[in-house]
Amino acid sequence: MRVLVTGAAGFIGSALADRLLDDGHEVLGVDDLSTGSLANLREAGSRPAFSFTRLDIRDPALTGVADDFGPDVVCHLAAQISVRESVADPVRDARLNVEGTVAVLEAARLSGARKVVHTSSVAVYGRPSELPVGADSPFEPRSPYAASKLSGEVYLRTYQALYGLDSTTLVLANVYGPRQSPNGEAGVVAIFTDSLLKGAPTVVYGDGSQTRDYVHVTDVVDAFARACGNAGTGGRFNIGTGRQTTDRELHTLVASAVGAPDDPGFAAARLGDLPAMAVDPAPALDGLGWEPRTGLVDGLKATVEWARSS
């Protein structure tokens, strides 16, 4: 199969490129390297079935690039991923995440792709009244980022209705693992790991009771690989473990994996932070045959080992 991956130089996109190449597919990565890095593609780049084009997905040249490659499937991961930046500059967020997604859908249909696999976020659920979030939980986007991700999902439905372009949406919980950047506001595992390895102070915002559902990147790219086939066509699936981990518990687990003191500082909760999140993975087992396999302790151990050696 020929798969075009947008955002291929990023944390999840590069892991997906590696996985698809392992599965014997041909992969074209497209990325403007705005937050991604060619270093993430070192493994993929050494393989003949991989090619890379540095391009902003909104550049009209994307259509020609996709047409030349002739993808069977387009996996769309390129995005502005910061909730805070989306609040600070919602117009830029919409340009990247809404206009960018429409540009990718246009390129997909014009190049004759069979299917698009889109990346959404649990941010679309806002503050859910019940946890774990089920398949038909109501949407409550509380940030421009959440609104832009949801808008991508709506555009997929429009392209199915207009052109019969098949799609699957994967709604990701908090993804962690090797290659996640510690420099953003998200990626608390990467932030704690980086600081604890350097012996630098760590900060927990609020009283440490805020929860998240941490899913390992290896499991996440397995969901993408399954969606690239015929599984889950027309569906949207929450990709998480169903388990809540508090910020304080996470700090303890990362400190233990690093072998560092478990002694974070505390700061005031940040405006807009959501109190709790976990998603029910059961529908993804039915629809994609997917389930999370990496436990948090093992996943953190592997992440710390990678950070130590990189």
Ligand SMILES: NC(=O)c1ccc[n+]([C@@H]2O[C@H](COP(=O)([O-])OP(=O)(O)OC[C@H]3O[C@@H](n4cnc5c(N)ncnc54)[C@H](O)[C@@H]3O)[C@@H](O)[C@H]2O)c1
């Ligand atoms: N990391 C998470 O926990 C998480 C959770 C939910 C959803 N997601 C979604 O997963 C996807 C990948 O996120 P990630 O964590 O790997 O982030 P990332 O920043 O590492 O990857 C995004 C990639 O997109 C590229 N990019 C950004 N704008 C572009 C543009 N206009 N044209 C071409 N390339 C562009 C960046 O250079 C980067 O390589 C995103 O769509 C994000 O919204 C991530």
